[in-house]
Amino acid sequence: MNQQIDAQLRDLRAELEPGDATPALVAAVAAGRAPLGALAELAARQQRIITSDRRSLLLLATRCANRPLGSWFATLAEGESAALRTLPALAAACGTILDRTADHPPLPDHQSPSDQPPLPRHPPLPGCQAYPAYLAWLALNGLPAAVAAALVANFAAWGGYCAAIAEGLRRHHGFDDAACAFFDFFAQPATALEQQAAAALAPAALGSAELAAAREYGTLLQAYERLFWETLAALPTG
Template identity: 45%
Template sequence: MTGSARELIGAVQAELAPRDDENRLVPLVEAGEAPREVFAAIAAEEYRIVRSDWRSFLHLAARSQEQWAREFFATLAAGEGLALGKLAALAEERPGFEPRAGCQAYPAFVAWLALNGEPADVIVAIVANFAAFGRYCAAIAAAMRERYGFEDEACAFFDFFGTPSPELEELAVRAVQAALDAGDLSEKDARTHARLFQQYELDFWNTLADDGRRD
């Protein structure tokens, strides 16, 4: 697979890259300076996020007319199902949990895109954010072991998302290329979606960082 799909995804990733280090929580975790309770807080928020994203990706798969786009979103949805099962080792779901608006803006936007976004535009935006999200998760998994003494089972959620998936990225490239070839992709909308994805993700991490300081 060659040409413009990979170039477009790479260009959008490069446009986002300067803000990747605005995540204030991950450096605290890497230094062992975040409170241990932050991991349970992440898990509590993620219980809600993962279940929402799972449904959103299934809806995007159902809306997608193109084969590779359907496979991409179906694969993402399957991954969310796997990820959900890895949260229990980190913290139990709490019935009285009150979600933070700054953490839940991300899945709210994914749900909006599931109803309103063009699938190929959404794929560009999601994949453009993969590198930063994967780096965050890998860094947290390493610090949980080295700084906080967590066992592998408790780190499984972050290990899962911190491990690259060449197969998923290849599905994305095929889907984006098909949309480009058919003239069914808006680069402007894809870039807008990607920018908002990045901001909402930073809001997730930074909301937790700020809450930890207040605690």
């Protein structure tokens, strides 16, 4: 592993670390104060986010298909697919059903209304779509190496939130492993992915332009993730 790359990623993670600012919804779930309706909304929003993020990661993989970084992005996309499969069990435990057509456009106008897919139960919310919209922008316009570094920097914070939620759901709501599988998946240590990212970015270190871009990307990704949690916390779920 390139030690300089490893040090750059570690420094970037520390720089972007959100610290003790745990999102209010995460803290509420961990303490058993969040209604299940809030978790149902989270599952529905994650269905849209993951479907979008998977495509963005695959696009990034194609942009550097002949480099090791392409395989790394493809591995992340495979992880998104695995996480997506765990969402129905979470939604069911929260007493809701996911939108089967959330990722598909309406049928052409010439087809009969009976052929139209049902309206989504959970229409998209701007505050929850900011993160995947920005990742889609990065997939088209970002420097792939800088995008990879920014994503690595965000792994620990997101994983910590998921671990806290999984523990809270088991302790306060009696959720089983299937219902917690989504959060368990992301709560796993991302050490291997981080090491793979460092190896894929080697042998050259990140240049000054790429590091500056990674800071910019990471700062915005963190801000949009906070907006996601704040939007969910503000929703009426009673």
